[in-house]
Amino acid sequence: MDVLNNLWGGFAVALSPNNLLYSFIGVFMGNLIGVLPGIGPLAAISMLLPITYSLEPTGALMMLAGIYYGAQYGGATTSILLNLPGVASHAVTCLDGHPMARQGRGGAALFMAMFASFIGATIGILVMMFFSPLLVDVAFQFGPAEYFAMMLLGLLAASTLAKGSPLKGVAMVFVGLILGVVGTDVNSGVARFAFDVPELTDGLSLVALAMGLFGIADILQHANRMAGGESVRSTPITMRSLRLGKGEMKRSWGPIARGTGIGAFFGILPGTGSTIASFMSYAMEKKVSRTPERFGHGAIEGIAGPEASNNAAAQTAFIPTMSLGIPGDAVMALMLGALMIHNIQPGPQIISEHPTIFWGLIASFWIGNLLLLVLNIPLIGMWVKLLSVPYRLIYPAVLFFICIGVYSTNNNFFDVGSVLAIGIFGFLLVRLGFEPAPLLLGFVLGPLVEENFRRALLLSRGDMSVFVSRPISGAFMAMCALLIIGVAYSRLRRKPAPAAPVEAPPSPAAA
Template sequence: MELLDHLALGFHAAFTLQNLVYAFVGCLLGTLIGVLPGIGPVPTIAMLLPVTYALPPVAALIMLAGIYYGSQYGGSTTAILVNLPGESSSVVTVIDGHQMAKRGRAGAALATAGLGSFFAGSVATLVLAAFAPPLTELAFKFGPAEYFSLMVLGLIGAVVLASGSLLKAICMILLGLLLGLVGTDVNSGVARFSFDIPELTDGISFIAIAMGVFGYGEIIANLSKPDEERQIYTAEVHGLWPTREDFKNIVPAALRGTALGCCLGILPGGGSLLSAFASYTLEKKLRRKPGEVAFGQGNIRGVAGPESANNAGAQTSFIPLLTLGIPGNPVMALMVGAMTIHNIQPGPQVMTSNPELFWGLIASMWIGNLMLVVLNLPLIGIWIKFLSIPYRWLFPAIVLFCAVGVYSTNNNTFDVWMVGLFGIVGYAFHKLGCEPAPLLLGLILGPMMEENLRRALLLSRGSWNVLVTRPISAGLLIAAALLLVIVLMPAVKSKREEAFVEEG
């Protein structure tokens, strides 16, 4: 009954005309940036952060959340139609989704992505509403030692489920942790690794790195290809609805993807990208029915599972943010910034001190998911028109948007130069086959890990035993160690590598 009372409060807050308008604006922008390659939720939310100063806190967060989960929907459209993931979590959808489009089944693939996303989003919102309060109670038992151990588990989870080489994933996380050390020392207030550059005393801008590595890095990689490979072409989509036989495959795959996404989204470092990879790996491992299309050649389960997983992961990633105050991914880090702008301290006290914000945000996700289905299924033709823009016009616009976005956060041209520098670094990562997502997670969690470790050591008078004598902290570290041992076992390691190696 208490849950129903809380949801009634949330829907009362979300069902105002102002909040409905901002939910729609967020969903529309999210879908648009998901469809357009090279523009992601991180630079878009970064550009819109200054706009949220003038908005009420509930409306601001509803709009930013809509952009985030809306981009998960939009990213699948380009992945299926033109073999180009509009969003990083749609990388897996490309494998079978585009093959379905080549077979003339683009409509069925797009409808599967939309319906799977809607179902997963609705279930994940229910999980968020049901499990956020108990997790908040648990959050009060967390001290500095527990926070440190939880972040260690999150980083190791990111390594285990990152695509490609384990060694590269570990190196990227370590690089992120090292970049996080640049700035002012938490305890002494002394600048470190700033090389006497005043702008680096506050640390390297997270937004500059994110835009450079993902946005500019991708643009440089595209410009390095021959002109004909960059031209985007879309064939006309005929038919929209999957067959009855398709639905028999879609439903169990969507259920499995939703369950995986809900679990992995809660972990700091989990989120939509890792959920999608894990779901695709699971679907490949399951036995195919007689006559079912092979994976990598247009199997509809390869669209339904990952699309459900990435949407469930996107929405349950709000749980660590709202209950523990820990941003599980780059977008959640920007949401922390938006909350700070409005003098709201992320963490367990949000539910008690700002119940309208907490439950209003959760209720708005149901409304947003419904809006996204209405937007995505009938308006597919309009998104295809955007993709007919030649790349020579599209990439200067992306460069400009990113530069304006990063400049507007600090009104500082140094950050614009940093974006350019990290664009070259991002291109180097692309050529080396390094996945940049673990670097960003290391960068976000690194300073927080250091701060909590030093605080725990101060409270325990320098004794490292505090990490293993407190039960929750010890349990989290044991789980992290077991995860690492299991993935390094030769049999598991070879199977993991085989699962992530995809044939066009």
């Protein structure tokens, strides 16, 4: 009952005219930034943070939070329509969202993305309200060994993202791991794989990698369509066109529920966040599906699960930031800085010392997500109209936004050249039958896997048994072993295709 009373008071704060205006500005800007490829919430919050210095703390945090989870909604738009992830966490949405758009079902794909995002965010807010103390206790149980074992399981599961051979998926994960260690070693400070290029000492840009693998590579793959006026097949934009196919809504409830659970869990773990959560959700849905061959060709589950997951993670990411003062990613680090700028010390006492700010912010999450749903559903028709634009007109604009988005990340022309080189590499991978999605996940998890592996061995004085002797890490390692055994067993049981019968030559008598 205390929670409901506090939430009621939070709504009174969030619904004040000034705070409501700040929340609307935040979600609108976040949605727009999510649609624009490559800019992302990190750059947007960095640019708008000085504006909040003169605002009241509650209004300032509501606007910055609106930008963060608003970008989670908008990022699905370009992923589905243009195969171009506006935010890194939406890269996996390209795998099934864009094929649906090419089949003339862009409206249905966008509707499912908006619906799953709203459900995932709503449940994430409920988790934040009622289970924050419990989730904080769970987060305290995770040390370097647990993080390593959990992320190793994620890397092995990433091989299931590939449409074809699991061995090709594992190969792409290893390529991602190699690309992920480019840069300065966090322990020794030595530059690795930089080849005396100063720009590589900070590592490759995640935005450049995602844009190259999914944006530039797709442009090169469909370059033969630019000469003519061919466009993606579209249908008239009516409310009927937004309807899902027969049985698709029923098939989506399970992925939404599982994706929300995965996102809520990863959101509270520092260093993970919505990008890893969305990839994990996709891998889970492909693994539990009875027809995994549909994934990558327009499966609605491939949109519902990841979109629910990354939005749930975007909400629960505020739990360690506000309750522990531990930011889960760079965006949460900026939010932490915003709290300190307004003389608010994050920690377990924030609820008791600043109840107006804490519960007002939670209430603003409800309001902001409702505003996003109201904003996005009427705009689906406008977004889908992009599909009627010929390739020869739309791809110069896509290239322009890629260059602007990549350049704005670090204000460096080197990243623009990097995204072109990565795009050519990604095009060659696709032509050779390799999928880029496991590579991206290996790139994201690789540095974290290495860092936690070395830290665990340092704390255990080189004792490798630390990964199996601790209960949580031991359970994750057992799951890794079962996954490897299951994949090997399924490959061994697969019977080779029978050889085609060879017809006997006609006899001379028959001739």
